Amino acid sequence: MWKFDGIPASAGIAIGQIMHIEEAVHDFCRVVAPEKIAEEKARFLKSQEVAETELNALQERTAQTVGEHQAEVFAAHKLMVQDPSLVEAVFEEIETKYASAEAAVETATGAIASMFASLDDEYMRERASDIKDIGKRLLRILQGKVEETQYTGILVAKDLLPSDTASIDFASVAGFITALGGKTSHSSILARAAGLAAVVGVGNVIEKLSNGDMVIIDGHKGQVLVNPEERLLEEYRQRMEKEKRRAQTLAQTGHLPSITIDGHHIEVASNIGTPADMDKIIAAGAEGVGLFRTEFLFLDKVTVPTEEEQFQSYRSVLTAMPDKKIVIRTLDAGGDKQLPFIGGLPEANPALGLRAIRLCMAYKDVFKTQLRALLRAGVYGKLHIMFPMIATLDELLSAKALLKEVADELVQEGIEHRFDVPVGIMIEVPSAAVIADILAEEVDFFSIGTNDLVQYTMAADRMNEHVAWLSDYFQPPVIRLIANVAKAAQNNGKWVGMCGEMAGDSLATPLLVGLGLTELSMNARSVPVVKYLTRQLSVTQAKVWAEEILTLRTTADIKKKLEEIATKFDI
Amino acid sequence: MELNLRIENKAGLHARPAALFAQKASSFKSSVMILKGEKSANAKSIISIMGLGVKAGESILVKIEGPDADEAAAVLQKIVNDKFGEE
Numbered sequence A: 001m002w003k004f005d006g007i008p009a010s011a012g013i014a015i016g017q018i019m020h021i022e023e024a025v026h027d028f029c030r031v032v033a034p035e036k037i038a039e040e041k042a043r044f045l046k047s048q049e050v051a052e053t054e055l056n057a058l059q060e061r062t063a064q065t066v067g068e069h070q071a072e073v074f075a076a077h078k079l080m081v082q083d084p085s086l087v088e089a090v091f092e093e094i095e096t097k098y099a100s101a102e103a104a105v106e107t108a109t110g111a112i113a114s115m116f117a118s119l120d121d122e123y124m125r126e127r128a129s130d131i132k133d134i135g136k137r138l139l140r141i142l143q144g145k146v147e148e149t150q151y152t153g154i155l156v157a158k159d160l161l162p163s164d165t166a167s168i169d170f171a172s173v174a175g176f177i178t179a180l181g182g183k184t185s186h187s188s189i190l191a192r193a194a195g196l197a198a199v200v201g202v203g204n205v206i207e208k209l210s211n212g213d214m215v216i217i218d219g220h221k222g223q224v225l226v227n228p229e230e231r232l233l234e235e236y237r238q239r240m241e242k243e244k245r246r247a248q249t250l251a252q253t254g255h256l257p258s259i260t261i262d263g264h265h266i267e268v269a270s271n272i273g274t275p276a277d278m279d280k281i282i283a284a285g286a287e288g289v290g291l292f293r294t295e296f297l298f299l300d301k302v303t304v305p306t307e308e309e310q311f312q313s314y315r316s317v318l319t320a321m322p323d324k325k326i327v328i329r330t331l332d333a334g335g336d337k338q339l340p341f342i343g344g345l346p347e348a349n350p351a352l353g354l355r356a357i358r359l360c361m362a363y364k365d366v367f368k369t370q371l372r373a374l375l376r377a378g379v380y381g382k383l384h385i386m387f388p389m390i391a392t393l394d395e396l397l398s399a400k401a402l403l404k405e406v407a408d409e410l411v412q413e414g415i416e417h418r419f420d421v422p423v424g425i426m427i428e429v430p431s432a433a434v435i436a437d438i439l440a441e442e443v444d445f446f447s448i449g450t451n452d453l454v455q456y457t458m459a460a461d462r463m464n465e466h467v468a469w470l471s472d473y474f475q476p477p478v479i480r481l482i483a484n485v486a487k488a489a490q491n492n493g494k495w496v497g498m499c500g501e502m503a504g505d506s507l508a509t510p511l512l513v514g515l516g517l518t519e520l521s522m523n524a525r526s527v528p529v530v531k532y533l534t535r536q537l538s539v540t541q542a543k544v545w546a547e548e549i550l551t552l553r554t555t556a557d558i559k560k561k562l563e564e565i566a567t568k569f570d571i
Numbered sequence B: 001m002e003l004n005l006r007i008e009n010k011a012g013l014h015a016r017p018a019a020l021f022a023q024k025a026s027s028f029k030s031s032v033m034i035l036k037g038e039k040s041a042n043a044k045s046i047i048s049i050m051g052l053g054v055k056a057g058e059s060i061l062v063k064i065e066g067p068d069a070d071e072a073a074a075v076l077q078k079i080v081n082d083k084f085g086e087e
Helices: A034-065 A068-081 A084-097 A102-116 A121-142 A162-166 A186-194 A204-207 A232-255 A275-284 A307-320 A356-362 A363-382 A393-412 A429-432 A436-440 A450-456 A476-491 A509-515 A522-533 A537-548 A555-564 B015-026 B048-050 B069-081
Strands: A002-005 A007-010 A011-019 A151-158 A171-180 A197-200 A216-217 A223-226 A267-272 A287-292 A325-329 A381-385 A423-427 A447-448 A495-498 A519-522 B002-006 B031-036 B041-042 B059-065
Touching: A002 A068, A007 A186, A011 A171, A011 A232, A011 A393, A034 A068, A034 A084, A034 A102, A034 A121, A068 A121, A068 A275, A068 B015, A068 B048, A084 A102, A102 A121, A121 B048, A151 A356, A151 B015, A171 A216, A186 A197, A197 A216, A197 A522, A216 A232, A223 A509, A232 A522, A267 A325, A267 A363, A267 A522, A275 A307, A275 A522, A287 A307, A287 A519, A307 A325, A307 A363, A307 A381, A356 A363, A356 A476, A363 A381, A363 A393, A381 A393, A393 A423, A393 A436, A429 A436, A429 A476, A436 A447, A436 A476, A436 B031, A447 A476, A450 A476, A476 A495, A476 A509, A476 A555, A509 A537, A509 A555, A519 A522, A522 B041, A537 A555, B002 B069, B041 B048
Parallel strands: A011 A151, A151 A171, A171 A197, A267 A287, A267 A519, A287 A325, A325 A381, A381 A423, A423 A447, A447 A495, A495 A519
Antiparallel strands: A002 A223, A007 A197, A011 A216, A216 A223, B002 B059, B031 B041, B031 B059
């Protein structure tokens, strides 16, 4: 047995036999006699027609088996096949260099792919693979070959292009390995959507794999085991079975309430970005919305969205879950999310600049319009308003005063609204976590935003890979701040939740519940797992663990302890 | 006939917006060129447009010449103003 590593592109385990996806052959006649120019041009035009027919069929089949959205890529391919620039480039090769249709297609698509690959935009660079895909298709057609559709087992290819993945019947494939590609390449996205294990970016090692070799793909670790011993095969077969059972259990139990074995309800809610996300989170079993980011209403706009426009959005979220808590965060713009209608001066340090509540208080008209829309929508459900980036008591008091002002105006104007909407703040600035006892007297709830809290506490930009080891929510100072916030809330009889990435990490769940958090808001994807774990927890036991974790001195110790705790549960 | 257009949709002239622009441009007899900085593109070609790498917030100059230039200008201006129907 031997093994190799790659990028874990799609989780899961797959066991099966290797099958290479054959590349188009490149030894064809490259130059033709001058009198054949017309013939080669006609051959190219014919291959263009066949490609269009194939792409139409592919688009239709993908729409049915995978989804409309995934099928759109073939509509784009069709346009590229017909594109005047491509035709021009191919004809020029044929006319001036007496290239064969094959050679002309190879040169022309190669040149276009390099042009895309040189653009300073990751999305556009990825389009190079679309052009290569078209080139491969045309070459194969020119060589008179039909599309292979009988793929089974573990597929191996240099790169799985959209056409390849679409011509695969996923039901008969276990997983795939590619030499190129990353987590966000087309094939990786498709693998995740289809629930196939995949390891990508493994390099030239694929040349050492022969058709028929037995392999295990560990999509969690990004590892491939080639011709493993029976003992290992058996071990992985059991893991595969276990994962399958777990997925079934999670799907079946997603809608059960998340009540601990000692009877405490931990609300497992979801974060959303637009009202359209509601269907997804309801299907996942979320028990409310712990964070509705309202930026989508503002970021693409040239002008401020109207009160009516905002009111409609907020109301549609509230009416989708009328009996559940919906926490709507007021505008968190500025910093890396600039608003076109505000403009503003470039800042040397945007993360520490005029953003979120600071920006809103500087542009009171914009803020008041949002608050009016919120209070009006409040009559349709259990609205909670949350202010982002609060750092001082004064900020909180002035934001609350403005909300009061808006409510008074609505009363005067005789407009229907809810005046007693609970008001909370997001705890993401360390200063707020430190004075949580003071702030707790003035709010109805806290919600901890771990992403910014970690960045500001550790003074480490979370996008900077060179300081990535600091950007960890299991750092002892972060855990202590969370504990301080939770204690302050409890002492004042207020609830405390979390809406950062940590809330969706099941490794952290026992700790957070033990610290006294009663609401966890996360991506829809994490909801079933966290609920499943919560139903096995006891708050009394979790408190003991949390006490112990607060005494640990390093991130590594904390993670070790949490991993040890995790083994006590079926997750 | 020249048009100065600012691309305001979130994705810039990515695949779908570029495809729409090329399709509309191709429906006219006039020749349509896009200029951005030192690069130029045939606006009837999605590949050519995408090669410009136009991002959100950037401006392009569109040159239209031919019998139906006015009509083409109006249509192209509209799809850019409508942000390619993205919202």
